[in-house]
Amino acid sequence: MKYKYILFDLDGTITESGPGIMNSVEYALNKMNREVGDRDTLKKFIGPPLTESMEKYYGMSEEEALLGVKYYREYYAVKGIFENSVYEGLAETLESLKNEGYILAVATSKPEEYAKRIADKFDFAKYFAGIYGATMDGSLIRKADVIRYALDNLGVERENYDQVVMVGDRNNDIYGAKENGIQVIGVLYGYGDLAELQSAGADYIAKYKVKAIDTNGAGDIFHGAFAYGIEKKLELIDVLKKSSMASAISVQSMGGQISIPTLTEVEKQLSLV
Secondary structure, eight states: OOOOOOESSBTTTEEHHHHHHHHHHHHHHHHTOOOOOGGGGGGGSSSSHHHHHHHHOOOOOHHHHHHHHHHHHHHHTTGGGGOOOOOOTHHHHHHHHTTOOOOOEEEEEHHHHHHHHHHHHHHHGGGGGGEEEEETTSSOOHHHHHHHHHHHHTOOGGGGOOOOOEEESHHHHHHHHHHHTEEEETTTTTSOOHHHHHHHHEEEEETTOOOOOOOSOOOOOOSTTTSSSGGOOOOHHHHHOOOOSSEEEEEEEEEEEEOOOOOHHTTTOOOOO
């Protein structure tokens, strides 16, 4: 087992949280008499810290962004928090990983108070050694800081960070992990796209219903992760292990194609197009 600890982002990685977050942002913008504009813009709020997104996408000052967060929470804490669902198959994946001996934890920029409520509501807290998130007052909010906070609480020493892998769907997950010297699996079923994950420097990229790959001799990063249903699994790891080719290979996957330029490049990243 190459990795011992697996940190999961929450929004867009464990849960399909878009409706609640987008509705909460829209509520806040309406209270501030700001034009929402293209509702698709609200998807960009899923993942990064709220103040950062309000400043970036709606040109708010720091003071305005803090007010926006206050209004956001008026809706989110009562209704938006549960306008949410767990991705199909994730419970089975988490159970499998835990049973195999991995230590799982959540590391999210969402306030920890909310993250724990969601985990309890949707009954996935039982798979995790800890659920770690931001503080309500914003003193702990950067993803890199949340990751360190999670690892400190798990008792992971810095010299053992090579035993940790982060799983997330947005560039802030990747940047936060990289700041801590941790490898990252970017997932394409959430709210980030391939270009975002590639440009941020994900070490591996996994598509929905596809395993992430480790070609350094340690076998699968996850046995069964992102592959829900044995008959639907795409055994890319077997293809890679059995292939001695240095040239391009490609494997057909349900409705798409996974192209692997060279085995050397796969050691850093699995590209899906």
